[in-house]
Amino acid sequence: MQVFETILVLLLGAAVVSSFAKRVNIPYPVLLAVGGALLACLPNAPKLDFPPDLVLVLFVAPVLMDAAFDTSLRDLRAMWLPVLSLVLAAVVLTTVAVAFAARWLFPDMPWAAAVALGALLAPPDAVAATTILRKLPVPLRMRMVLEGESLLNDASALLIYKVAVGAVVAGEFHAADAVPMFVLVVFGSAIFGLALTWPISRIMRHFEEAPSAVIFQFGLTFGIWLLSERLRLSPIVAVVTFALAMSRLSTRPMQTHIRTSSFPIWETATVVLNVLAFTLVGLQLGPILEKSSAGERLHSLGLALVILAVVIAVRLGWVFVHHLLVRLNAMRSERDGRKPGAPATLKGAVVIGWSGMRGIVTLAAAMALPAGFPYRDFIQLTAFVVVLGTLVIQGLTLRPLLKLVRLPSDGIVQRELQLARTTAIRAAMDALPADDTPTSRRLRDELAAALEHLESGAAPGARADNVLRRCLVAQSRHAVQDLRLSGAIGDDAYRQVEAELDWVELSAGEPE
Incomplete structure (x- = not known):
């Protein structure tokens, strides 16, 4: 009963906070995370202990399904190169940079533990990205890059994370062994998601009532995620592939009255899950701080801020490098008489580089580390600092940044x-x-x-x-x-x- 009362109070408070955030033009995930952190510092603060695996399937799966279903596959294909550069290159570079920074701060930290820290900090969160970006005047192509990245980068980062955690448990780490497994898992997950599209679309056409259809849709979302995990595939890739394929069917799998009833339900459900997820981010501060003394907290907090700076700097650095490579390729195409692609702007690179908010996936991965994992307490504190830091620093300044750079509206x-x-x-x-x-x-x-x-x-x-x-x-x-x-x-x-x-x-x- 206490858990129900806590969730009820959090939802009511979060609804008020979200309404206030809209009035003052602040992304509500930022205020919810800060509010949760302040609440966690109060005496007798409420505690919500969700298992990390439950956090991922409960808070991430429906939001990914909803975001992927609304994503334009045409625009995603058109922007595949910048999306791929963020999904693979940015994730790998962030993982490596954080791992080296962690080893510099703690020379006795095992390499596998440092890589696990880098991997769980690498991916910007799908929930944070879609929630914040859809409320801002971002050009369509840029929004497609950021939303496409947020849909897929969790998969690459979590695969590296699982390999690194497994290496700590096994006592050895070989980076070359992870590449074949990564390719196999990604392609296997995509095929699994596509294979489900045809039979599920046939089943959904037979629903006559919206409540039954919506229950089936949510059960299907969680089922795809859990079955993918059982098959040792990537649930993120499977869910995203399935949703993209379902949205492209020429014959709609739902009747009109079911579609008009189910879409508002999905919108409400994802908002509720977002509210709980970002509040949960803030509430994790209490359990993390309880594990150390005041002096240790300040020391660990200072080191975590160093990692936060590395995470932000690496993303900005890679985006600028990618922008330079694209410009050089465009100049080469013009010299060779070939038609260059869409022009890349430095203003756009600044916005994309600054849109790296971390969220619930990072925190859930940190909470899922097994007991006795090297530097587990520091990794969890760092995860919280990076999530809250990127939400506050980047989330609060993204709207002023867009006004400053004045990106032209593409009008597409x-x-x-x-x-x-x-x-x-x-x-x-x-x-x-x-x-x-x-x-x-x-x-x-x-x-x-x-x-x-x-x-x-x-x-x-x-x-x-x-x-x-x-x-x-x-x-x-x-x-x-x-x-x-x-x-x-x-x-x-x-x-x-x-x-x-x-x-x-x-x-x-x-x-x-």
Whole structure:
């Protein structure tokens, strides 16, 4: 009962904090993590002891599934080179740099333990990246790079982490042995995720009720993760591959009423999980600090800050090197008469280099270290410092940085949205019967007016008929509400009409 009460209080407090964060334009993960850390320092602070394996499957799997399903595979393919450079090169360089820094600070630390520390600190977190970046005015291509990185880099880092931890347990470490296993696991996990797409899509088409469909979707998400672990595959790669493939099916695997009901449920569930995850990050400060004296804490904290600086510097350094290589390749293409790719800008490199927030995956990996692991307490403290440090330092300054560099808006989504809307309206007009009945004339006139409005560049919600429709819906709501209050209709009829009016209002678009 105490755990339930604690979670309830945390959710209510986090909802208030998140609302405040939106008002002051601060990413809510930052305030939640700081709030959790402050709460952990209070006497009799609440404790939530989740097993590390449960933390990963509970907090990471649904968020990855949701983020991957919404990711554009076309844009991801277009930006494959910068994504791959961050997923592989940046992770490996961070792992190596942190390992050398740890060995410099602690010469007696085993190399395998130092590599494990570097690997668990290497990947920026998918939850932090998607939560913070989607609230900021980031150009589409840059957002695709950062979200693509956040979807895949956990896999490469956790594979290195598992090899290093296994080497500590076994007593020997051979880096060359990890490469074949890495390739095998990645490809095996991708094939596993793709293989599930066809049968699952067939099953999902048979659901008639949204609650059953949503339960199946969440159970499937956790099931893919757990089964991948049992098969010694990468659950991250399997979940991401499955979600990307499902989102690309030409025939939708869900009926319309199920899709419109399940998407808001997923959005709410992922927000709840994000709230608990980032609060949990802050609450881990208490158990970590209890393991050492005041003097040891200050000394370890200073060394952890050194590692934090290394983590931030290595990412920035690699992004600038990659930017330089891309520019040199573009200049070489121009000299050879070949068409260069999309121009890379130094401003974009600065933003990508600064978008390296760590999160729940790093902390869960640190908590999962076996008892007796060399320098386990320092590794856990460092993980907390790096997670909280990157969230606060980079998360708080990302919006001011975007305003400072003034990245030009690419307008890709707006142009493609315009194309999709006009194409849909023209297709509807072509499908209208050729007869001259009043119904056909009315619909044809309405679609023609909508098309003319779109081609003028104005937003659909600003159309005169949509403005009027929203006003009429408001009056209709008041009239139906009066019927309900007077007892002329019951709640069953009221709720059904309310839902119908909701769809009419949504079809009118948002007011400008």
